Amino acid sequence: MIQLIVTVTTRPGGTAEYVSAFLALAPRVRREEGCLEYDIYVDSSDPRFDNEVRPDTVVLCEKWTSIETLQRHTRESGALNEFRQQVKDIKLKSSYRLLKPASVG
Numbered sequence: 001m002i003q004l005i006v007t008v009t010t011r012p013g014g015t016a017e018y019v020s021a022f023l024a025l026a027p028r029v030r031r032e033e034g035c036l037e038y039d040i041y042v043d044s045s046d047p048r049f050d051n052e053v054r055p056d057t058v059v060l061c062e063k064w065t066s067i068e069t070l071q072r073h074t075r076e077s078g079a080l081n082e083f084r085q086q087v088k089d090i091k092l093k094s095s096y097r098l099l100k101p102a103s104v105g
Contacts, residue, residue: 001036002067003099006060014090015042015056021086022060028079034069038062056092 010018022040029038039061043053064070073080 001101002064002070003037004060004062004064004070005097005099006062006094007097008058008060008094009054009092010056010058010090011092012056015058018058018087018090021083021090022058025079025083029073029077032069032073032077032079034065035073036063036065 008018019040019042026038026040029035041059041061043057043059044051045053062070064073
């Protein structure tokens, strides 16, 4: 199992439009082989936690059964290709962090 964390900076005021496009895409991606989790988040402003709130930032959390299923998704997903076209003028930059389970012992 692997997890991909994608941090996206949108143009000012573009977060709601980006989230809307993602929410339309997500059900299709969740049905792809190997997809375990596919969600989007924004920073919490809960005062009980010292958290920096980035108004034009979203975080995508993806969990896949293997690197191969993630790669197939990024290369072959028609839904993802449509999404990329929808958000190309909204997204300013993105960074990616690929995680694997930690081994103990």
